[in-house]
Amino acid sequence: MSNVGLLYVGGVLFINSLMLLGRIDGKSASVFNIFIGILQVFTPIYLIIKADGNMSEIMGAASIFLFGFTYLYVGLTNWFGLETSGLGWYCLWVSILALGFSCISFNTADIKFGIIWLFWSYLWFLFYLVLAKNMDIGRYVGKVTFVMAWITCTIPAFLGLAELWDNLSNTIALIVAGLAIIYFIAAYFSERQGSSIPKNVAS
Template identity: 35%
Template structure:
C-alpha cells in the first residue's frame, strides 16, 4: 500500500511543478491534490491506525506513516487553496514547519530504519519544502521557476521511480550512492535555474 501511494505521489508533484511553471492553472492542479491527499490519509489509516501497542515495530510503523500524513496535509491544503483562490502565505509557513519534520524523518530513516537511501530522499524533500517556504511565505518570486523545475524533477526521482522499483521488487538493487548522486544533481539544477531565470508573471499556488 505504501509503495503504491508513493508511486502516485509523483503525479501530484508533476502537476504542482507544472503549475509553478505556468503550464497549469491552480484550479487545474486542485483535483489531483485532493485525490492524492485523500489517498495518503487512507494509507495512514490502513498502516498506522490499527497499531495499538507501543512495541518498537509498532512505533516504527507510526514513524513511517508520519511522512505520508505530512504530505497528505500538504496536498489537501494546496487543494483548498487552489479551489478557493486563497493566498499562499499560510501554506508557505506550513512548508517551513515541514522542513523541520523532513529533517527529523531523514535522521529517523538513517538512524532507526538503517535506510540511507530514503534518508537522502527526505533530505531532498526538505530542500523542496524550503523552496516553497521561500516562494510562498518569504515572497521570493525569483525562485518560482526554479522551484517548479525542482518539483518536476523530484516527481520522478523521489516518488515515481522509487515507487515503481519498490512495486517491482527492484528498489533494494539500487546502490545508495546512485540515489544520493541523483538527488545532488537535482539540487544543482535547482540552484542553476535559480541563478539565471526570472520569476514567472503569475505565481501559481501549488506545493510539494
C-alpha cells in the first residue's frame, strides 16, 4: 500500500474509533468510509493492471482490497442501517488473511510491517467479535482502533512520505508495539471493571 493510501486508512480508523466511542454518528462516519473504500478499491485495480503479471506487485495490490472492501462494507452498512453479521464474518476472513500477510512480511525481513499486519489482524478479529458475535466490547474496540489509527497507519505513512520510515529501527517498533499491547490489556480490564459496576453505583 502506498504511503498516501495508508495515511487515509489512518484517517478512516480515527473516524471509526470516535464512532465506536460514541463521539460521531454512524451515518456521518459512513460517508468517509465510503470515500476511502472507493479509493482503496480502484487503486489496486490500477496497480494490478500496471503490474503486467508481476506477482509481487499483484500481491501488494491484493492486500489493499482487504481495506477497500472493509470500508465500503462498513460505510454502506451504517448508511442503510443493515444487519452487521455479514460484515462481521467478512472481518474474520480478513483477520486470517492478515496473518498470512504478516508472515510474508516477516519472511522478507520487513519486521515493522510484520508487526503492523499482526495488529491489523487483531483489530479485524475484534470487529468480528462485535459485529458477528454481538459481544459488548464496543468501547474497548474503539480505544484499540484509536491507537491503531496512529501507530499502524498515520505515523508510519507520514514517516514514509517524509522518507524517514526506513530509518526507524526495529527496536523502536517493538517498543511501541509492546507499549500498545500493555495499553490494550489495561483498557480491556478497565472496560470490564466499568461494565460490572451497577448503573446506580456508577452514576
